[in-house]
Amino acid sequence: MARNNADTFIGFLHALDATVPAGTDIHLVMDNGSSHVAKKTRAWLAARPRFHVHHTPQHASWLNQVELFFSTLTRRLLRRGQFASRDELAERIDDFVLAYDEHDAKPYRWTYDGSPLKTA
Structure with a gap:
């Protein structure tokens, strides 16, 4: 766009x-x-x-985590991937998600307590 x-x-x-x-x-x-x-x-x-x-709430860090995951998916699988069919693409994404969950995913610990942020 x-x-x-x-x-x-x-x-x-x-x-x-x-x-x-x-x-x-x-x-x-x-x-x-x-x-x-x-x-x-x-x-x-x-x-x-x-x-x-x-x-989403302002300062919603969880949304940033989702965007980071899609960035990883794009860089590691989609950008240079070649897929013979839509079904193959879906299968490869499913495989990627399972492997990511098994080897790369880490728990996310929320630290923002909801108090207003200080301005500069």
Whole structure:
């Protein structure tokens, strides 16, 4: 994508809306990025009651951990991978996740206590 702004995000939401069968609720788990909380985005979502927004807490380090995992998956498997079919891709991802859980995954200990952060 050329820009990560409200218009680009709303374009994605339009595509999602067109793809998911009518009558099916759509739950979005999002951080508080500017494109997610822009007035234009909030208005678009408010006009579509099947969209249910769940914002992650500010300073949500767990979301960063998820992003790091997807970065690892991309670097180690997807970027240079060649897959003969969608089924093979899914199988290779499943194998990667199992191996990652077995050898690389480490427990994450939450340390943020919820108190306001100091500003510089």
